[in-house]
Amino acid sequence: MTAKFRELFDAQPALIQAPMAGVQDAALAIAVDAAGAVGSLPAAMFSPEQLDTELRKLKAAMGNRFNVNFFAHSEPAPDADADARWREALAPYYAEFGIDVANIRPGPGRAPFSHAVADIVEPYRPALVSFHFGLPPDDLLARVKAWGSRILSSATTVEEARWLEAKGVDAVIAQGLEAGGHRGHFLSHDLTCQQGTFALLPQIVRAVKVPVIATGGIATAEGVAAAMALGASAVQAGTAFMLCNEAKTSALHRAALRQASARHTALTNLFTGRPARGIVNRLMRELGPMGAAAPAFPLATAALAPIRAAAEAKGSGDFSPLWSGQNIDGCRAVPAAEQVRELTRLL
Amino acid sequence: MTAKFRELFDAQPALIQAPMAGVQDAALAIAVDAAGAVGSLPAAMFSPEQLDTELRKLKAAMGNRFNVNFFAHSEPAPDADADARWREALAPYYAEFGIDVANIRPGPGRAPFSHAVADIVEPYRPALVSFHFGLPPDDLLARVKAWGSRILSSATTVEEARWLEAKGVDAVIAQGLEAGGHRGHFLSHDLTCQQGTFALLPQIVRAVKVPVIATGGIATAEGVAAAMALGASAVQAGTAFMLCNEAKTSALHRAALRQASARHTALTNLFTGRPARGIVNRLMRELGPMGAAAPAFPLATAALAPIRAAAEAKGSGDFSPLWSGQNIDGCRAVPAAEQVRELTRLL
16 A cells, blocks of 8 residues: 555655654654655744744755645634633632733744745645645645645544545545544544544545555554554654654653653643643643633633743643653654664564 | 464454444354354343353353353442432433333343352353453452453553453453443543553553453454554454344344444443443433433443333434444444454455
């Protein structure tokens, strides 16, 4: 099945390093590319200037042989009531850390893909552009296709996979429930629709003709081989790269991933407003993990930012998003190239 | 890895038909055994007389080469308040179907394994005895081991697998979140601890020395091969056998499994009091799927029974437990022997 993926991207092996906003930049992608796999740049949290800088680094290292990932959500309208409810829920923590609520400024946002962002990306014509939370509007998608990028997007159900194929994607990423970070669902927000990789992957492989990239819980060479046995054309691994030397994973986050307690993750909407999988910590235990008070994505981040910063200053990850998939057994603090070799050992 | 399983049970192939209370009896196990795999009898819902009858059928067909499965929960104390709350939640349905609440009698219960049940089982000395929801008390477990049965039990976390190994089980069943029917968790009732098979299976394989049997979302030959690639010594498949000729799956349940909407399952406590995976239906949509009003396992069943019966009499599965795993692609209305051949095609 890997031949289907190689028609899109001549990677040997058919392994994609998952784009992970907040814990990596071009450095990880460059190291993965040097080892022969597909490096990805997560663009959702970069400013326009940062994005251009990172793209320039990628171009210098590997031409256009990379994947750049964008979020494709709709920006929510400002909602003062929702923001007030969220701040009220967080009030005990503001008090605990002595934070002056009047000083809270908008934190790092997550802007959806737009023509303004496309203006930055177009000169680089990345081989692959992947989206999370569906796809951008048709005209924007057509623009990306017109400059020659192949389009990938995440499906968390069979229905989403069929929808993406009908919209003309070149490959579907089947995101099993084990995956770390944000769930990519976009047709239904009912979390009971989300399936484990063992169920989701083969059902999507049967449902669509485009290549299917497996992700979620795949963290070892055996996992990669198993995903291929289930019909995947390629595998995308994220958590397995989080301890790599070239990742920008914080010391706090690295320490959390090294503990056995990291096996207890949960989907939580508290950090951004959308469900994402992270290691269970104090905020998740006390307000959730799914909390009714969290505002629409991505508006939860700003009000939480000063609490997170105050806790991190004391060496605590109690209020930090400690994204992780459910399978931490593959995490190794090694160069990314060594992780690529290990993950693809059985291919 | 299958050699590890064959030291316990000389099955060729290393495939176990999952015990499925309510949808099968000895007939399915006998057909599976005749095809060379391991047939299982689910004992949790049988009366003592039924259990003896079914065991006699198994003995006549295959000696002691079978698996018999018991629930190992603690029986809850009667709780009149909880029962009243549950009946109040169900009151609109009693009214809708014209049911006289005064006439409600205890429905089919689910008794835990006990010395009285062991008295029935002992003469048959089944090759395998499997437990769900942990293990019975030590003296009872010792009794089963003393008569020569090998012990299997379900683990839904790495911690549970280690606990079971320490208690002396001969093999651990790694039950991924995709699995249909009751979750087997017993150390923590926090559902966020539950993992997809892709994450759970390899982590348990690394954590214990006993053979690991994979279950959850495995419904095709490719799935069986993938589980073996992840280190399973054997695979247990349930949903894939539910449409087989020899299963006792009701016509309503069979019809539900044949629809694409069967892909939407959820964990629900409404039918028994414990979370179990079934196809989403009206009761689950209106009161749950996880409902605070449901009493402790297995006490939810009785008060719901007349509503279920009234709905089923009208041809509706709106109030029936339509147990199913997340992967329905392997369901085929064929003889069980043909399903065994298909599932093990790649071994």
